[in-house]
Amino acid sequence: MGMLTDIYGRLLRCHTLTQPQTADDRHLRYQQLSEHFSLGIDIRRVYDILSEAEQGHLVRQADLFFDMEERDGHLFAEMSKRRRSVMPLTWRIVPPRHHSAQEKAMADAAPEWFSDLPEFETLLFDLLDTIGHGFAAVEIGWKQAENICLPCAFYKRPQRWFQTATHNRNAPSA
Structure with a gap:
């Protein structure tokens, strides 16, 4: 059976999941944009933003795309169309190959x-949101039921809160 682990591979107990990791996010909330990020943008600035993103610093790229989607009606309509085309698709949950009776x-x-x-x-x-931003960030709230931990709430988080580790893009940043 799959287990929930932390970033170091240590088993998580359900009681450790009672408070969202972003419960104290005051330092993140106050970094909101005060004006439109794309005002006065030119090709050099776009190049710098995308170069930073390649190095793992995603804040300005996230801000730029958010602003573009908000200000450009056509871009907003195209992104909405893509989202709505995925929503009606059917999905199912299947056990892994060579599953156990419990799985x-x-x-x-x-x-x-x-x-x-x-x-x-x-x-x-x-x-x-991953369609435009390259990833989506949703924090999961957990509860204990039927002797297992189950998700009970989902909290969308802005992409600007995240960056990748410069030495290993798949590792969490310190």
């Missing part, structure tokens, strides 16, 4: 758990 039982029970999630459709829509 099969969990895969059979999972659709009911997902049907009980509040605003699951909103979660799917928020995850489609």
Whole structure:
């Protein structure tokens, strides 16, 4: 059976998941844009922004795309069209190949758990932010039920809060 682990591979206990990691995000909230990021932009500035993003510093790229989508009606319509085209697709949960009886039982029970999630459709829509930004950030709230940890809430987080580690793009930044 799959287990929840932290970034170092240590097993997480459900009681450690009672408070969102971003519960104290005051330092992040006050870094909001005070004006449109794309005002006065030129090709050199776009190059600098994309070069920074290549190095793992994603804040200005996230701000630029957010501003572009907000200010350009055509871009907004095209992104919305892509999101809406994915939403009606059917999905299912299947056990892994060579599954155990317990994994099969969990895969059979999972659709009911997902049907009980509040605003699951909103979660799917928020995850489609990855189309424009390259990734979507959604924090999961957890609860204990049926002797397992289940998601109970989803919190969309701005892409500008994140960056990648410069020495290893797949590792969390320190």
